[in-house]
Amino acid sequence: MSSRLGGWDITSKLEGIHEGPRRGQSSSLSPAQLNLERVFEQSRQRQQQQKNGPKAPDLPNPGPPTKGKPRLLLMGQRRSGKSSISSVVFHKLPPSETLFLESTARIQKDSMASFMDFQVWDFPGQIDIFENPTFDIDAMFGEIGALIWVIDAQDDYLEAVARLNVTILNLQRTYPNIKIEVFIHKVDGLSDDYKQDIQRDITIRIQDELSDHGFENAPVRFHLTSIYNHSIFEAFSKVIQKLIPRLGSLEAMLTNLCRTCRFEKAYLFDVLSKIYIATDSAPADMASYEICSDYIDVIIDITEVYGSWPRSKGYRESLEGEPWNQKLEDQVASNWAESCMVLSDGNRPIMLREVDKYLALVAIMKEDSYDKMPLVNMNVEVVVDGLKEFFEITKPK
Numbered sequence: 001m002s003s004r005l006g007g008w009d010i011t012s013k014l015e016g017i018h019e020g021p022r023r024g025q026s027s028s029l030s031p032a033q034l035n036l037e038r039v040f041e042q043s044r045q046r047q048q049q050q051k052n053g054p055k056a057p058d059l060p061n062p063g064p065p066t067k068g069k070p071r072l073l074l075m076g077q078r079r080s081g082k083s084s085i086s087s088v089v090f091h092k093l094p095p096s097e098t099l100f101l102e103s104t105a106r107i108q109k110d111s112m113a114s115f116m117d118f119q120v121w122d123f124p125g126q127i128d129i130f131e132n133p134t135f136d137i138d139a140m141f142g143e144i145g146a147l148i149w150v151i152d153a154q155d156d157y158l159e160a161v162a163r164l165n166v167t168i169l170n171l172q173r174t175y176p177n178i179k180i181e182v183f184i185h186k187v188d189g190l191s192d193d194y195k196q197d198i199q200r201d202i203t204i205r206i207q208d209e210l211s212d213h214g215f216e217n218a219p220v221r222f223h224l225t226s227i228y229n230h231s232i233f234e235a236f237s238k239v240i241q242k243l244i245p246r247l248g249s250l251e252a253m254l255t256n257l258c259r260t261c262r263f264e265k266a267y268l269f270d271v272l273s274k275i276y277i278a279t280d281s282a283p284a285d286m287a288s289y290e291i292c293s294d295y296i297d298v299i300i301d302i303t304e305v306y307g308s309w310p311r312s313k314g315y316r317e318s319l320e321g322e323p324w325n326q327k328l329e330d331q332v333a334s335n336w337a338e339s340c341m342v343l344s345d346g347n348r349p350i351m352l353r354e355v356d357k358y359l360a361l362v363a364i365m366k367e368d369s370y371d372k373m374p375l376v377n378m379n380v381e382v383v384v385d386g387l388k389e390f391f392e393i394t395k396p397k
């Protein structure tokens with residue numbers, strides 16, 4: 001498969017790089033890799049033990065790893081915006097075209113081939129899964145990553161909150177670890193004060209109900225979202241980040257990169273959805289996320305025009321013939337997508353570097369870092385290799 005950013009097939013090259021750390025070949029691993037493997041293996045064993053009940057702690061084999069893809073369930077009232085969210089984030093539908101989406105009649109299951117394979121299930125608003133005996137609740141929530149409950153902030157939300165409360169109470173008894181993410185949605189056009197008021201009101205209504213039933217500190221988080229700005233991507237980023245094992249190691253890598261290269265902010269993006277799956281420890285602000293995410297769009301557009309389309313044999317031969325007489329791959333400076341752009345305000349360059357076919361590292365540099373590009377490139381190279389190893393080690397086996 002062709003690289004999404006690079007415009008040529010990099011799979012074979014990546015395979016070469018990926019060949020480093022494999023289970024059972026630990027002797028060739030660096031201390032940091034060994035440590036990451038060990039810590040990851042320990043937490044996997046711990047999770048397995050929690051799932052299977054108590055086990056002897058020193059068993060050499062932790063048992064079969066969790067199968068299946070993490071699942072994001074989109075639930076909420078009719079017309080609250082579930083299908084719009086899924087279409088805009090995962091299928092690049094322009095937000096204005098969601099006006100023409102039809103009501104969902106059956107559960108829509110989407111499989112996302114990404115840095116981490118996951119599924120998105122879009123539920124019809126009218127379905128109440130706990131009332132309907134045909135639903136296999138265990139199969140549905142057994143391997144769930146997160147339940148996203150969408151509430152239309154422009155509508156009367158009391159019924160939506162009541163249904164959410166019933167759902168949380170039902171789930172808390174059997175699946176207390178399920179993460180519940182409440183999207184207070186369609187907040188475009190609402191004033192900041194009003195948004196805060198709604199969020200406070202909904203939070204209190206849910207927490208009160210839960211504590212009345214004896215559930216304190218249930219894993220419920222709230223996000224203010226709209227498909228008409230980046231807030232929906234930001235919210236999904238936070239949801240997906242919760243599913244990444246050892247996220248702290250990723251963040252530490254990016255924080256170190258920012259420190260050594262004097263970057264202002266660095267994001268690791270899932271290119272297709274523009275969800276950021278990790279960032280450095282500096283506080284994230286919407287403006288830097290937006291500019292990095294728009295930059296990815298620009299690069300994708302450019303590579304679509306100048307790079308990644310499959311060329312016909314004849315066209316390729318003409319490009320590789322006179323006057324260059326070289327293979328196309330050898331005519332370009334770099335075997336991966338790499339780009340740097342200087343913003344006119346404050347001369348702060350943004351750099352983008354493809355990690356693999358799904359991920360890209362995008363960073364906002366400081367004013368003077370452009371002069372040190374060779375050093376920056378070297379550090380970025382090291383971090384990109386580290387990121388590849390991270391995903392190789394932590395991917396489900």
Ligand SMILES: Nc1nc2c(ncn2[C@@H]2O[C@H](COP(=O)(O)OP(=O)(O)OP(=O)(O)O)[C@@H](O)[C@H]2O)c(=O)[nH]1
Pocket residue numbers: 076077078079080081082083084085097098099100101102103104105123124125126185186187188225226227228
């Ligand atoms: N203003 C605004 N409208 C939105 C937003 N998201 C979705 N909508 C609109 O809300 C309407 C309903 O959206 P859908 O995605 O069909 O809602 P749904 O929850 O999937 O509905 P069902 O399939 O019936 O359960 C559409 O007209 C969308 O354009 C948003 O962020 N802001």
